Amino acid sequence: MPKRADVPLALSRSAGLAPTEGGRGAETRERLLDAAERIFAERGFEGASMRAVTQAAGASVSAANYHFGSKAALLRATLLRRVGPLNERRLERLDALEENASGRPLELETIIDAFLRPVFEEHAASADATARFRQVAARIYSDPPDVVAAIKKELFGPIVVRFVGALSAALPEKSREEIELGFQLTVGVMVHVISGHLVTVPGPEDDACECWTSRLSNESVLQQMIAYVVAGLRAEVKS
Amino acid sequence: MPKRADVPLALSRSAGLAPTEGGRGAETRERLLDAAERIFAERGFEGASMRAVTQAAGASVSAANYHFGSKAALLRATLLRRVGPLNERRLERLDALEENASGRPLELETIIDAFLRPVFEEHAASADATARFRQVAARIYSDPPDVVAAIKKELFGPIVVRFVGALSAALPEKSREEIELGFQLTVGVMVHVISGHLVTVPGPEDDACECWTSRLSNESVLQQMIAYVVAGLRAEVKS
Protein backbone atom coordinates (compact mmCIF):
# COMPACT_ATOMS: atom_id res chain seq x y z
CA MET A 1 0.00 0.00 0.00
CA PRO A 2 2.26 2.78 -1.20
CA LYS A 3 0.98 6.27 -0.57
CA ARG A 4 0.92 8.77 -3.36
CA ALA A 5 3.42 11.29 -2.08
CA ASP A 6 6.04 8.72 -1.24
CA VAL A 7 6.90 7.79 -4.80
CA PRO A 8 7.91 11.02 -6.45
CA LEU A 9 9.75 9.68 -9.44
CA ALA A 10 9.34 5.95 -9.48
CA LEU A 11 10.04 4.65 -12.91
CA SER A 12 8.80 1.38 -14.22
CA ARG A 13 12.13 0.52 -15.73
CA SER A 14 15.71 1.43 -15.17
CA ALA A 15 16.00 4.72 -17.01
CA GLY A 16 12.48 5.59 -18.05
CA LEU A 17 12.93 4.10 -21.46
CA ALA A 18 10.48 1.89 -23.20
CA PRO A 19 10.32 -1.70 -22.12
CA THR A 20 9.64 -2.53 -25.74
CA GLU A 21 11.81 -0.87 -28.26
CA GLY A 22 10.28 -1.91 -31.52
CA GLY A 23 7.40 -4.18 -30.68
CA ARG A 24 3.70 -3.59 -31.09
CA GLY A 25 3.54 -2.01 -27.67
CA ALA A 26 5.64 0.85 -28.91
CA GLU A 27 2.69 2.15 -30.85
CA THR A 28 0.46 2.35 -27.79
CA ARG A 29 3.31 3.95 -25.93
CA GLU A 30 3.54 6.65 -28.53
CA ARG A 31 -0.20 7.27 -28.50
CA LEU A 32 -0.02 7.62 -24.73
CA LEU A 33 2.77 10.15 -24.98
CA ASP A 34 0.85 12.17 -27.55
CA ALA A 35 -2.24 12.21 -25.40
CA ALA A 36 -0.26 13.01 -22.28
CA GLU A 37 1.33 15.94 -24.05
CA ARG A 38 -2.06 17.35 -24.86
CA ILE A 39 -3.70 16.76 -21.50
CA PHE A 40 -0.74 17.96 -19.47
CA ALA A 41 -0.60 21.07 -21.63
CA GLU A 42 -4.27 21.75 -21.11
CA ARG A 43 -4.57 21.03 -17.42
CA GLY A 44 -1.10 20.94 -15.91
CA PHE A 45 0.38 18.06 -14.01
CA GLU A 46 -1.94 18.10 -11.03
CA GLY A 47 -4.99 18.93 -13.08
CA ALA A 48 -4.46 16.10 -15.51
CA SER A 49 -5.62 12.63 -14.56
CA MET A 50 -4.39 9.32 -15.82
CA ARG A 51 -7.94 8.52 -16.76
CA ALA A 52 -8.17 11.56 -18.99
CA VAL A 53 -4.85 10.79 -20.63
CA THR A 54 -5.49 7.14 -21.25
CA GLN A 55 -9.00 7.75 -22.44
CA ALA A 56 -7.72 10.29 -24.95
CA ALA A 57 -5.17 7.74 -26.09
CA GLY A 58 -7.75 5.01 -26.47
CA ALA A 59 -5.95 2.87 -23.93
CA SER A 60 -6.44 1.80 -20.37
CA VAL A 61 -4.90 3.18 -17.24
CA SER A 62 -3.10 -0.08 -16.75
CA ALA A 63 -1.46 0.19 -20.13
CA ALA A 64 -0.03 3.55 -19.16
CA ASN A 65 1.21 2.22 -15.87
CA TYR A 66 2.70 -0.76 -17.61
CA HIS A 67 4.69 1.47 -19.93
CA PHE A 68 5.66 4.23 -17.54
CA GLY A 69 4.99 3.03 -14.03
CA SER A 70 3.48 6.19 -12.60
CA LYS A 71 2.00 9.52 -13.46
CA ALA A 72 5.23 11.35 -12.64
CA ALA A 73 7.22 9.05 -14.85
CA LEU A 74 4.73 9.62 -17.65
CA LEU A 75 5.31 13.35 -17.40
CA ARG A 76 9.03 12.82 -17.41
CA ALA A 77 8.86 10.63 -20.51
CA THR A 78 6.58 13.14 -22.22
CA LEU A 79 9.07 15.93 -21.68
CA LEU A 80 12.13 13.83 -22.37
CA ARG A 81 10.92 12.84 -25.81
CA ARG A 82 11.05 16.46 -26.96
CA VAL A 83 13.57 18.13 -24.70
CA GLY A 84 16.33 15.71 -25.55
CA PRO A 85 16.52 16.61 -29.25
CA LEU A 86 15.79 20.25 -28.48
CA ASN A 87 18.72 20.61 -26.15
CA GLU A 88 20.95 18.66 -28.48
CA ARG A 89 20.26 21.18 -31.21
CA ARG A 90 20.97 24.04 -28.87
CA LEU A 91 24.32 22.59 -27.92
CA GLU A 92 25.20 21.70 -31.50
CA ARG A 93 24.64 25.28 -32.54
CA LEU A 94 26.63 26.68 -29.67
CA ASP A 95 29.46 24.23 -30.31
CA ALA A 96 29.53 25.16 -33.98
CA LEU A 97 29.63 28.84 -33.13
CA GLU A 98 32.51 28.42 -30.75
CA GLU A 99 34.42 26.31 -33.20
CA ASN A 100 34.05 28.92 -35.92
CA ALA A 101 35.07 31.71 -33.61
CA SER A 102 38.20 29.85 -32.58
CA GLY A 103 38.77 31.62 -29.32
CA ARG A 104 37.25 35.00 -29.98
CA PRO A 105 34.13 35.83 -27.95
CA LEU A 106 30.86 35.15 -29.71
CA GLU A 107 28.41 37.67 -31.03
CA LEU A 108 25.62 37.98 -28.45
CA GLU A 109 22.91 37.67 -31.09
CA THR A 110 24.21 34.33 -32.22
CA ILE A 111 24.24 32.90 -28.71
CA ILE A 112 20.65 33.93 -28.13
CA ASP A 113 19.68 32.64 -31.53
CA ALA A 114 21.19 29.27 -30.67
CA PHE A 115 19.21 29.25 -27.45
CA LEU A 116 15.85 30.35 -28.77
CA ARG A 117 15.61 29.22 -32.36
CA PRO A 118 15.40 25.49 -31.72
CA VAL A 119 12.31 26.07 -29.63
CA PHE A 120 10.54 27.67 -32.55
CA GLU A 121 11.83 25.31 -35.16
CA GLU A 122 10.34 22.16 -33.80
CA HIS A 123 7.54 22.67 -36.28
CA ALA A 124 9.05 20.02 -38.51
CA ALA A 125 6.86 17.23 -37.16
CA SER A 126 3.50 18.75 -36.37
CA ALA A 127 2.65 22.32 -35.54
CA ASP A 128 -0.01 21.33 -33.04
CA ALA A 129 2.09 18.74 -31.30
CA THR A 130 4.97 21.09 -30.77
CA ALA A 131 2.73 23.89 -29.59
CA ARG A 132 1.41 21.52 -26.98
CA PHE A 133 4.86 20.41 -25.98
CA ARG A 134 5.85 24.03 -25.49
CA GLN A 135 2.94 24.52 -23.15
CA VAL A 136 3.93 21.54 -21.08
CA ALA A 137 7.49 22.77 -20.94
CA ALA A 138 6.37 26.25 -19.97
CA ARG A 139 4.27 24.84 -17.22
CA ILE A 140 6.99 22.87 -15.60
CA TYR A 141 9.03 26.05 -15.46
CA SER A 142 6.46 27.53 -13.10
CA ASP A 143 5.28 24.36 -11.38
CA PRO A 144 6.99 24.16 -8.03
CA PRO A 145 6.00 20.68 -6.85
CA ASP A 146 8.76 18.26 -5.97
CA VAL A 147 8.08 15.94 -8.85
CA VAL A 148 8.46 18.64 -11.38
CA ALA A 149 11.41 20.34 -9.72
CA ALA A 150 13.52 17.23 -10.08
CA ILE A 151 12.62 16.80 -13.72
CA LYS A 152 13.33 20.44 -14.43
CA LYS A 153 16.76 20.29 -12.92
CA GLU A 154 17.64 17.12 -14.74
CA LEU A 155 16.53 18.39 -18.12
CA PHE A 156 17.79 21.94 -18.14
CA GLY A 157 20.75 22.03 -15.80
CA PRO A 158 23.48 21.31 -18.36
CA ILE A 159 22.04 23.77 -20.87
CA VAL A 160 22.05 26.54 -18.33
CA VAL A 161 25.70 26.03 -17.49
CA ARG A 162 26.83 26.14 -21.08
CA PHE A 163 24.85 29.20 -22.06
CA VAL A 164 25.63 31.21 -18.98
CA GLY A 165 29.28 30.53 -19.69
CA ALA A 166 28.94 31.69 -23.27
CA LEU A 167 27.13 34.85 -22.20
CA SER A 168 29.84 35.55 -19.67
CA ALA A 169 32.48 35.41 -22.35
CA ALA A 170 30.46 37.60 -24.70
CA LEU A 171 29.84 40.23 -22.04
CA PRO A 172 33.13 40.40 -20.17
CA GLU A 173 32.33 43.72 -18.52
CA LYS A 174 29.39 42.18 -16.64
CA SER A 175 29.65 40.46 -13.31
CA ARG A 176 28.65 36.86 -12.89
CA GLU A 177 25.58 37.94 -10.96
CA GLU A 178 24.46 40.31 -13.66
CA ILE A 179 24.88 37.58 -16.26
CA GLU A 180 22.89 35.09 -14.25
CA LEU A 181 20.06 37.49 -13.56
CA GLY A 182 20.01 38.52 -17.20
CA PHE A 183 19.81 34.90 -18.22
CA GLN A 184 16.91 34.35 -15.84
CA LEU A 185 15.03 37.25 -17.37
CA THR A 186 15.70 35.79 -20.79
CA VAL A 187 14.29 32.46 -19.74
CA GLY A 188 11.27 34.34 -18.46
CA VAL A 189 10.71 35.86 -21.87
CA MET A 190 10.99 32.50 -23.55
CA VAL A 191 8.76 30.67 -21.09
CA HIS A 192 6.01 33.22 -21.30
CA VAL A 193 5.96 33.16 -25.07
CA ILE A 194 5.95 29.40 -25.40
CA SER A 195 3.34 29.02 -22.71
CA GLY A 196 0.89 30.51 -25.15
CA HIS A 197 -1.11 31.86 -22.22
CA LEU A 198 -0.41 35.43 -22.93
CA VAL A 199 -1.93 38.39 -21.31
CA THR A 200 -5.14 39.37 -22.94
CA VAL A 201 -4.82 42.69 -24.67
CA PRO A 202 -8.33 44.00 -25.05
CA GLY A 203 -8.77 46.01 -28.21
CA PRO A 204 -9.40 49.75 -27.81
CA GLU A 205 -12.97 49.55 -28.98
CA ASP A 206 -14.20 46.09 -28.36
CA ASP A 207 -13.46 42.53 -27.60
CA ALA A 208 -10.31 40.82 -26.44
CA CYS A 209 -8.02 39.25 -28.98
CA GLU A 210 -6.41 36.48 -27.02
CA CYS A 211 -4.18 34.80 -29.52
CA TRP A 212 -2.19 37.26 -31.53
CA THR A 213 0.41 34.57 -31.81
CA SER A 214 -1.55 33.17 -34.68
CA ARG A 215 -1.42 36.48 -36.50
CA LEU A 216 2.35 36.72 -36.36
CA SER A 217 4.74 34.37 -38.07
CA ASN A 218 7.04 32.41 -35.85
CA GLU A 219 10.04 33.96 -37.49
CA SER A 220 8.93 37.51 -36.82
CA VAL A 221 8.15 36.75 -33.18
CA LEU A 222 11.53 35.10 -32.85
CA GLN A 223 13.32 38.05 -34.44
CA GLN A 224 11.67 40.48 -32.08
CA MET A 225 12.42 38.27 -29.10
CA ILE A 226 16.08 38.09 -30.04
CA ALA A 227 16.31 41.85 -30.48
CA TYR A 228 14.55 42.41 -27.15
CA VAL A 229 16.64 39.93 -25.21
CA VAL A 230 19.97 40.98 -26.69
CA ALA A 231 19.30 44.62 -25.94
CA GLY A 232 18.19 43.69 -22.45
CA LEU A 233 21.33 41.71 -21.74
CA ARG A 234 23.53 44.52 -22.99
CA ALA A 235 21.73 47.19 -21.01
CA GLU A 236 23.68 49.02 -18.34
CA VAL A 237 21.97 49.64 -15.05
CA LYS A 238 21.88 53.37 -14.66
CA SER A 239 23.97 54.60 -11.73
CA MET B 1 -25.53 17.39 -6.97
CA PRO B 2 -23.45 19.86 -8.86
CA LYS B 3 -20.43 18.48 -10.64
CA ARG B 4 -17.04 20.05 -10.16
CA ALA B 5 -16.48 21.42 -13.63
CA ASP B 6 -19.91 22.99 -13.86
CA VAL B 7 -19.37 25.72 -11.31
CA PRO B 8 -16.34 27.60 -12.52
CA LEU B 9 -16.72 30.79 -10.57
CA ALA B 10 -19.66 30.40 -8.27
CA LEU B 11 -19.40 32.90 -5.50
CA SER B 12 -21.09 32.58 -2.17
CA ARG B 13 -22.18 36.18 -2.21
CA SER B 14 -22.83 38.84 -4.76
CA ALA B 15 -19.34 40.13 -5.51
CA GLY B 16 -16.99 37.83 -3.68
CA LEU B 17 -16.80 40.12 -0.72
CA ALA B 18 -17.05 39.06 2.87
CA PRO B 19 -20.51 38.31 4.17
CA THR B 20 -19.35 39.76 7.45
CA GLU B 21 -17.53 43.02 7.22
CA GLY B 22 -16.39 43.59 10.76
CA GLY B 23 -17.75 40.68 12.77
CA ARG B 24 -15.86 37.86 14.42
CA GLY B 25 -16.08 35.83 11.25
CA ALA B 26 -13.83 38.28 9.52
CA GLU B 27 -10.91 36.99 11.48
CA THR B 28 -11.39 33.40 10.34
CA ARG B 29 -11.87 34.67 6.83
CA GLU B 30 -8.53 36.39 6.97
CA ARG B 31 -6.79 33.32 8.35
CA LEU B 32 -8.27 31.31 5.52
CA LEU B 33 -6.99 33.76 2.95
CA ASP B 34 -3.51 33.69 4.46
CA ALA B 35 -3.44 29.92 4.43
CA ALA B 36 -4.85 29.76 0.92
CA GLU B 37 -2.15 32.11 -0.27
CA ARG B 38 0.50 29.83 1.07
CA ILE B 39 -0.95 26.55 -0.10
CA PHE B 40 -1.89 27.81 -3.56
CA ALA B 41 1.63 29.21 -3.91
CA GLU B 42 3.19 25.91 -2.92
CA ARG B 43 1.00 23.53 -4.89
CA GLY B 44 -0.90 25.52 -7.47
CA PHE B 45 -4.64 25.61 -7.84
CA GLU B 46 -5.19 22.00 -8.81
CA GLY B 47 -2.56 20.68 -6.45
CA ALA B 48 -3.98 22.47 -3.44
CA SER B 49 -6.88 20.90 -1.60
CA MET B 50 -9.49 22.60 0.50
CA ARG B 51 -8.57 20.27 3.29
CA ALA B 52 -4.95 21.36 3.23
CA VAL B 53 -5.91 25.00 3.19
CA THR B 54 -8.44 24.84 5.96
CA GLN B 55 -6.23 22.66 8.11
CA ALA B 56 -3.41 25.17 7.78
CA ALA B 57 -5.85 27.88 8.76
CA GLY B 58 -7.08 25.97 11.77
CA ALA B 59 -10.58 25.97 10.41
CA SER B 60 -12.94 23.50 8.81
CA VAL B 61 -13.74 22.96 5.18
CA SER B 62 -17.26 24.10 5.86
CA ALA B 63 -16.02 27.40 7.22
CA ALA B 64 -14.17 28.04 3.99
CA ASN B 65 -17.17 27.15 1.91
CA TYR B 66 -19.34 29.33 4.07
CA HIS B 67 -17.11 32.32 3.47
CA PHE B 68 -16.24 31.78 -0.16
CA GLY B 69 -18.60 29.19 -1.56
CA SER B 70 -16.13 27.19 -3.60
CA LYS B 71 -12.48 26.52 -4.17
CA ALA B 72 -12.41 28.70 -7.29
CA ALA B 73 -13.98 31.57 -5.41
CA LEU B 74 -11.42 31.15 -2.66
CA LEU B 75 -8.63 31.53 -5.19
CA ARG B 76 -10.30 34.59 -6.62
CA ALA B 77 -10.63 36.20 -3.21
CA THR B 78 -7.04 35.34 -2.39
CA LEU B 79 -5.80 37.12 -5.49
CA LEU B 80 -8.24 39.98 -5.26
CA ARG B 81 -7.08 40.95 -1.80
CA ARG B 82 -3.61 41.77 -3.11
CA VAL B 83 -4.11 42.58 -6.75
CA GLY B 84 -6.62 45.31 -6.07
CA PRO B 85 -4.23 47.57 -4.13
CA LEU B 86 -1.36 46.57 -6.40
CA ASN B 87 -3.11 47.67 -9.55
CA GLU B 88 -4.37 50.82 -7.87
CA ARG B 89 -0.81 51.81 -7.11
CA ARG B 90 0.22 51.11 -10.66
CA LEU B 91 -2.51 53.31 -12.04
CA GLU B 92 -1.89 56.07 -9.49
CA ARG B 93 1.72 56.24 -10.57
CA LEU B 94 0.88 56.26 -14.23
CA ASP B 95 -1.76 58.92 -13.70
CA ALA B 96 0.67 61.07 -11.77
CA LEU B 97 3.28 60.72 -14.48
CA GLU B 98 0.86 61.72 -17.19
CA GLU B 99 -0.37 64.67 -15.21
CA ASN B 100 3.16 65.93 -14.66
CA ALA B 101 4.06 65.51 -18.31
CA SER B 102 1.00 67.47 -19.40
CA GLY B 103 0.76 66.10 -22.88
CA ARG B 104 4.36 65.25 -23.65
CA PRO B 105 5.12 61.55 -24.06
CA LEU B 106 6.47 59.85 -20.97
CA GLU B 107 9.95 58.62 -20.38
CA LEU B 108 9.96 54.88 -21.01
CA GLU B 109 11.82 54.14 -17.79
CA THR B 110 9.15 55.81 -15.71
CA ILE B 111 6.35 53.82 -17.32
CA ILE B 112 8.11 50.56 -16.65
CA ASP B 113 8.94 51.67 -13.15
CA ALA B 114 5.28 52.38 -12.51
CA PHE B 115 4.43 48.93 -13.79
CA LEU B 116 7.07 46.93 -11.96
CA ARG B 117 7.88 48.76 -8.76
CA PRO B 118 4.56 48.17 -6.98
CA VAL B 119 5.11 44.45 -7.32
CA PHE B 120 8.36 44.66 -5.41
CA GLU B 121 7.19 47.18 -2.89
CA GLU B 122 4.44 45.16 -1.33
CA HIS B 123 6.93 44.25 1.37
CA ALA B 124 5.29 46.74 3.69
CA ALA B 125 3.10 44.13 5.38
CA SER B 126 5.11 40.93 5.51
CA ALA B 127 7.95 39.82 3.31
CA ASP B 128 6.88 36.21 3.39
CA ALA B 129 3.24 36.89 2.72
CA THR B 130 3.96 39.00 -0.31
CA ALA B 131 6.49 36.53 -1.66
CA ARG B 132 3.77 33.93 -1.48
CA PHE B 133 1.25 36.18 -3.14
CA ARG B 134 3.68 36.74 -5.97
CA GLN B 135 3.98 33.03 -6.51
CA VAL B 136 0.23 32.62 -6.68
CA ALA B 137 0.00 35.50 -9.12
CA ALA B 138 2.80 34.08 -11.24
CA ARG B 139 1.08 30.76 -11.36
CA ILE B 140 -2.18 32.05 -12.61
CA TYR B 141 -0.31 33.66 -15.46
CA SER B 142 0.69 30.23 -16.69
CA ASP B 143 -2.31 28.24 -15.51
CA PRO B 144 -4.60 27.77 -18.45
CA PRO B 145 -7.67 26.23 -16.85
CA ASP B 146 -11.00 27.95 -17.33
CA VAL B 147 -11.32 29.02 -13.74
CA VAL B 148 -8.06 30.81 -13.77
CA ALA B 149 -8.43 32.31 -17.22
CA ALA B 150 -11.53 34.20 -16.18
CA ILE B 151 -9.91 35.55 -13.05
CA LYS B 152 -6.82 36.58 -14.98
CA LYS B 153 -8.81 38.53 -17.51
CA GLU B 154 -10.86 40.25 -14.87
CA LEU B 155 -7.91 41.29 -12.76
CA PHE B 156 -5.39 42.38 -15.32
CA GLY B 157 -7.39 43.48 -18.36
CA PRO B 158 -7.71 47.17 -17.45
CA ILE B 159 -4.05 47.46 -16.46
CA VAL B 160 -2.94 46.06 -19.77
CA VAL B 161 -4.96 48.56 -21.74
CA ARG B 162 -3.59 51.55 -19.87
CA PHE B 163 0.04 50.50 -20.03
CA VAL B 164 0.01 49.41 -23.63
CA GLY B 165 -1.45 52.82 -24.42
CA ALA B 166 1.29 54.60 -22.50
CA LEU B 167 3.98 52.54 -24.19
CA SER B 168 2.50 53.33 -27.57
CA ALA B 169 2.75 57.03 -26.88
CA ALA B 170 6.29 56.73 -25.60
CA LEU B 171 7.44 54.73 -28.61
CA PRO B 172 5.63 56.39 -31.52
CA GLU B 173 7.87 54.83 -34.13
CA LYS B 174 6.71 51.32 -33.19
CA SER B 175 3.67 49.63 -34.61
CA ARG B 176 0.85 48.51 -32.38
CA GLU B 177 1.86 44.91 -32.91
CA GLU B 178 5.43 45.56 -31.88
CA ILE B 179 4.24 47.33 -28.75
CA GLU B 180 1.93 44.52 -27.78
CA LEU B 181 4.52 41.83 -28.31
CA GLY B 182 7.07 43.89 -26.41
CA PHE B 183 4.62 44.24 -23.55
CA GLN B 184 4.03 40.50 -23.53
CA LEU B 185 7.75 39.87 -23.26
CA THR B 186 7.90 42.34 -20.41
CA VAL B 187 5.15 40.53 -18.58
CA GLY B 188 7.10 37.34 -19.12
CA VAL B 189 10.12 38.84 -17.41
CA MET B 190 8.03 39.98 -14.49
CA VAL B 191 6.14 36.73 -14.08
CA HIS B 192 9.24 34.62 -14.13
CA VAL B 193 10.95 36.71 -11.50
CA ILE B 194 8.01 36.85 -9.14
CA SER B 195 7.32 33.17 -9.56
CA GLY B 196 10.48 32.56 -7.58
CA HIS B 197 10.90 29.26 -9.43
CA LEU B 198 13.94 30.27 -11.30
CA VAL B 199 16.13 28.15 -13.40
CA THR B 200 18.74 26.44 -11.36
CA VAL B 201 22.16 27.73 -12.21
CA PRO B 202 24.60 25.08 -11.08
CA GLY B 203 27.86 26.53 -9.86
CA PRO B 204 30.93 25.86 -11.99
CA GLU B 205 32.50 23.56 -9.46
CA ASP B 206 29.80 22.15 -7.32
CA ASP B 207 26.27 22.29 -6.14
CA ALA B 208 23.29 24.19 -7.40
CA CYS B 209 22.43 27.50 -5.85
CA GLU B 210 18.70 27.68 -6.32
CA CYS B 211 17.74 30.90 -4.68
CA TRP B 212 20.03 33.74 -5.64
CA THR B 213 17.08 36.00 -5.15
CA SER B 214 17.89 36.02 -1.49
CA ARG B 215 21.42 37.18 -2.22
CA LEU B 216 20.30 40.21 -4.19
CA SER B 217 18.34 43.10 -2.78
CA ASN B 218 14.94 43.72 -4.23
CA GLU B 219 15.97 47.13 -5.37
CA SER B 220 18.96 45.90 -7.35
CA VAL B 221 16.93 43.18 -9.03
CA LEU B 222 14.30 45.76 -9.87
CA GLN B 223 16.86 48.15 -11.29
CA GLN B 224 18.31 45.50 -13.53
CA MET B 225 14.86 44.40 -14.64
CA ILE B 226 13.94 47.92 -15.58
CA ALA B 227 17.16 48.41 -17.54
CA TYR B 228 16.66 45.09 -19.31
CA VAL B 229 13.05 45.67 -20.20
CA VAL B 230 13.49 49.26 -21.31
CA ALA B 231 16.37 48.33 -23.58
CA GLY B 232 14.33 45.43 -24.92
CA LEU B 233 11.35 47.58 -25.71
CA ARG B 234 13.52 50.13 -27.49
CA ALA B 235 15.40 47.57 -29.52
CA GLU B 236 15.03 47.68 -33.27
CA VAL B 237 14.57 44.41 -35.08
CA LYS B 238 17.48 44.15 -37.45
CA SER B 239 16.45 44.19 -41.09
Add this chain to the structure above:
DNA sequence: GTCTATAGTTGGATAGAC
Protein backbone atom coordinates in the same frame (compact mmCIF):
# COMPACT_ATOMS: atom_id res chain seq x y z
C1' DG C 1 0.86 -6.08 -24.00
C1' DT C 2 -3.62 -4.89 -22.91
C1' DC C 3 -7.69 -5.38 -20.70
C1' DT C 4 -11.54 -5.39 -16.69
C1' DA C 5 -12.26 -5.04 -12.05
C1' DT C 6 -11.18 -3.38 -7.76
C1' DA C 7 -8.62 -1.75 -3.84
C1' DG C 8 -7.67 2.02 -1.05
C1' DT C 9 -7.46 7.17 -0.82
C1' DT C 10 -8.62 11.57 -1.30
C1' DG C 11 -11.22 15.15 -3.46
C1' DG C 12 -15.11 19.18 -3.16
C1' DA C 13 -19.23 20.18 -1.30
C1' DT C 14 -23.34 19.82 1.87
C1' DA C 15 -26.54 18.77 6.04
C1' DG C 16 -27.57 19.78 10.35
C1' DA C 17 -26.24 20.34 15.25
C1' DC C 18 -24.73 24.03 18.22
Add this chain to the structure above:
DNA sequence: GTCTATCCAACTATAGAC
Protein backbone atom coordinates in the same frame (compact mmCIF):
# COMPACT_ATOMS: atom_id res chain seq x y z
C1' DG D 1 -20.16 31.44 12.20
C1' DT D 2 -18.15 27.15 12.98
C1' DC D 3 -18.13 22.52 13.68
C1' DT D 4 -18.68 17.09 12.87
C1' DA D 5 -20.30 13.79 10.00
C1' DT D 6 -21.30 12.28 5.61
C1' DC D 7 -22.06 11.84 0.51
C1' DC D 8 -20.34 10.44 -3.56
C1' DA D 9 -17.43 11.29 -7.45
C1' DA D 10 -12.75 10.85 -9.01
C1' DC D 11 -8.24 9.68 -8.24
C1' DT D 12 -3.67 6.48 -8.60
C1' DA D 13 -2.21 2.15 -8.68
C1' DT D 14 -2.51 -2.91 -8.70
C1' DA D 15 -4.24 -7.81 -9.39
C1' DG D 16 -5.24 -11.11 -12.42
C1' DA D 17 -7.57 -12.84 -16.69
C1' DC D 18 -6.53 -13.25 -21.55
